[in-house]
Amino acid sequence: MDESRPPPTRARPLRAALLLAAVATATVGTVAIVHDLAQPRIEANERLQRVARLADVLGPMQYDNDLLEDVILVRDPALLGTDGPLPVHRARLGGWPVAALIEAVAPDGYSGSIRLLVAVDTNGRLLGVRVLSHRETPGLGDGIDRRKSDWIDAFVGRSIGDPPSEGWRVRKDGGEFDQFTGATVTPRAVVRAVHNALVYFDAHRDEIFAAAPVRGDSR
Amino acid sequence: MTYNRAMQTATLLRNGLDAQNPALVQLLGLCPLLAVSTSAGSALGLGIATLAVLVASSLLASLLGRWLLPEIRLAVFVLTIAGLVTAVELALAAWWPGLHDALGIFLPLIVTNCLVLARAESFASRQPLRPAIADALGMGLGFGLVLLALGAARELLGRGTIGADLGLLLGDTAASDGLRLLPDSAGLLLALLPSGAFILLGLMLAARNWRRQAR
Numbered sequence: 001m002d003e004s005r006p007p008p009t010r011a012r013p014l015r016a017a018l019l020l021a022a023v024a025t026a027t028v029g030t031v032a033i034v035h036d037l038a039q040p041r042i043e044a045n046e047r048l049q050r051v052a053r054l055a056d057v058l059g060p061m062q063y064d065n066d067l068l069e070d071v072i073l074v075r076d077p078a079l080l081g082t083d084g085p086l087p088v089h090r091a092r093l094g095g096w097p098v099a100a101l102i103e104a105v106a107p108d109g110y111s112g113s114i115r116l117l118v119a120v121d122t123n124g125r126l127l128g129v130r131v132l133s134h135r136e137t138p139g140l141g142d143g144i145d146r147r148k149s150d151w152i153d154a155f156v157g158r159s160i161g162d163p164p165s166e167g168w169r170v171r172k173d174g175g176e177f178d179q180f181t182g183a184t185v186t187p188r189a190v191v192r193a194v195h196n197a198l199v200y201f202d203a204h205r206d207e208i209f210a211a212a213p214v215r216g217d218s219r
Numbered sequence: 220m221t222y223n224r225a226m227q228t229a230t231l232l233r234n235g236l237d238a239q240n241p242a243l244v245q246l247l248g249l250c251p252l253l254a255v256s257t258s259a260g261s262a263l264g265l266g267i268a269t270l271a272v273l274v275a276s277s278l279l280a281s282l283l284g285r286w287l288l289p290e291i292r293l294a295v296f297v298l299t300i301a302g303l304v305t306a307v308e309l310a311l312a313a314w315w316p317g318l319h320d321a322l323g324i325f326l327p328l329i330v331t332n333c334l335v336l337a338r339a340e341s342f343a344s345r346q347p348l349r350p351a352i353a354d355a356l357g358m359g360l361g362f363g364l365v366l367l368a369l370g371a372a373r374e375l376l377g378r379g380t381i382g383a384d385l386g387l388l389l390g391d392t393a394a395s396d397g398l399r400l401l402p403d404s405a406g407l408l409l410a411l412l413p414s415g416a417f418i419l420l421g422l423m424l425a426a427r428n429w430r431r432q433a434r
Contacts, residue, residue, distance in 0.1 A: 012288070020291045023283075027302035034306040038313035045316040138257040139377050139411030182408050 054089055054101055057119040057128040059156070061099050063091035072211045074102075079200040081105030081113070081193055088208055097122055097209040102201060103132070106193030110185040111135045114144065118197040120159075124205070129155045129194055134186075141186030151178065151187070160198040168195040228353040235357020241334045242365035242420075243427050248334040252366055253416040255325050257377070260385040262370025264318075265325040266363025270356070272307065272329050276300050277343035277355035284344030296339045304330045334362060365423070372419055375400060376410035 047068065054067045070092065073085040080086050082105040089101040099121045106114040115132040129152050136142050143149040154177055169175025170188050179187045201208065241247045251269075256262045279299050287295055308326045311319040319326070329335065338358055343351035375381055379401030409415040 016288045016291045019286075019288065020294055023295045024298055027298050031302050031305050031309075034309050038309040041313035042309070042316075045312065049316070137412070140408065 053117070053130065053132075054091075057101060057117050057130045058091060058099060059119075059128050061091065061119075061121065061127055063093050063098055065090070065092040067091060067101070070213050072208070073214055074204070074208070076200055079104075079196040081107045081196065090209060090213075099127055100201060100208050102197050104193050104197040104200075106189040108185075108189045108192070109134060109136055110141050110183065110189075111137070114186070114189060114193070116190065116193055116197070118194055120198065120201050122205070122209070123159070124198060124202055125157060125159045126155045126194070126198070128153075129190075131190070136186045137183065140180065140183040143180045143183070144186055144190050151180070152190075154178065155194055160195075160202050165195070168192070224349070227350060231350055231353040232357040232360075235354060235359070235361040236364070237361070239358075240361040240365065241358050242362050243424060245334075245337075247337055248332040248362060249420075251325065251328045251332055252362070252369065253413060253420065254328070256366055256370040256373055256416060257411055258374040259367060259371040259382050261325070262366045263363070263385070265328075266359075266366045268307070268326060269329055269332060269335070269366075270359030270363055272300070272304055273335050273338060273359040273362075274352060274355040275303055275307075276335055276339045277351045278348065279303070280339035280343035281346055281348050281351035284346075287344070292344060293336075293340060296336055296344070300335055300339065301330050334358065369416065369419055369423070373410045373415060376407045376419075377415070378411070 050068060067089045070090045071087050072090070074080070074088050075083075075085045077083050080102075086103040086105070088103070090097055091099040091101065099119055102118045102120065104116045104118055106116060112135050114134040114136070117130045117132050119127040119129070121127055130146055131144050131152065134142065134144065136144065143151050146152050163176045166174070167176040168191055170177050170179040170184060170191055172179050172184050173188065175191065177187060177191050235241070239245060242249070242252055248269075251265060255265045276296070276299065280296060283295065283299070284292075304327065308319070311326070338355060342354050346354070371381060374383065379399055381398045381400060407415075410419065
């Protein structure tokens with residue numbers, strides 16, 4: 001292999017710059033083409049995934065409306081755990097409300113906020129809870145994730161009065177919900193956030209189902 | 220280059236798997252190695268993705284190498300690797316969304332894996348196609364196997380299971396429990412924490428060095 005280099009000339013920096021520009025253009029061009037090819041499918045996948053996620057938390061509950069379109073934005077920093085607006089999706093059957101899917105935030109997780117999706121029927125009974133995102137310690141606090149354990153199913157069928165509010169705690173604090181070995185902070189935060197979401201639903205039930213849906217897709 | 224090409228390929232593969240193992244000898248790419256090796260499943264996911272990017276970037280580096288001026292070679296490789304990983308991530312998100320979700324955070328981390336850049340810059344760019352790809356395969360497999368071993372060990376010690384997250388690689392939304400080998404209560408929390416990863420990697424390094432000295 002001959003590694004002899006051309007003698008340095010004044011043209012060299014220019015050549016290097018042009019080569020670099022050419023490679024940059026080719027790379028960006030390739031990424032742009034892949035992006036254009038992939039984007040419609042990615043959006044379709046995301047939409048499917050969001051519908052599936054909402055349907056999953058509703059469990060066997062029947063509904064016939066487009067959950068992604070029938071959505072309102074609400075704001076309640078004290079009970080929903082964040083200053084910003086949060087989406088509430090409504091499930092209906094034949095036009096009648098059957099359930100609400102409330103996004104809530106547990107602000108006091110072990111490492112940051114835990115985003116939750118809480119599904120309640122019109123009577124305030126919990127249909128299911130899912131963790132949308134979290135940064136809890138893998139293997140310790142991530143049992144709240146339905147993919148890791150079925151701990152979160154303990155909420156199914158519960159409501160604001162079942163157990164009474166002093167029971168809405170982890171066992172270590174005298175409540176009815178299990179904590180994890182080595183991780184109490186995470187389940188404690190989730191139990192409190194779910195209870196707060198129920199309190200919110202109890203206070204705003206009629207407005208939640210009556211409000212006109214927001215236009216467009218909200219994430 | 221007079222020696223047998225098959226011999227050369229075999230040597231290159233063995234280099235990556237053992238003599239120059241990126242994780243155990245060169246200690247390259249430790250950040251992703253330690254960050255995602257909490258279970259055998261996620262470790263395998265990162266291992267496969269890294270292998271794919273490594274082979275593709277070495278191929279490009281080998282093809283581009285002779286045309287590039289030394290001054291901009293590094294910049295060009297950084298650019299192409301970043302572009303490559305971005306394209307792979309987009310394609311996975313579009314056509315294999317299950318796998319994309321399972322790899323989610325690990326995918327962009329591949330750009331920061333210095334192993335990829337090191338092989339492209341110091342080896343592939345100076346070599347013809349065949350040795351460049353053999354080297355990438357060896358290095359990628361060597362990295363992936365250490366990752367898998369570390370992930371399996373941490374999962375077994377920390378959770379008492381093997382392969383709990385493997386289903387995620389196939390696009391399952393719910394992880395199965397995996398194969399439970401130890402009772403749940405026997406879980407050693409330390410193994411799942413980052414410090415446990417350092418300790419286990421240290422033990423693997425010590426075992427390797429001890430074996431080599433015994434020879």
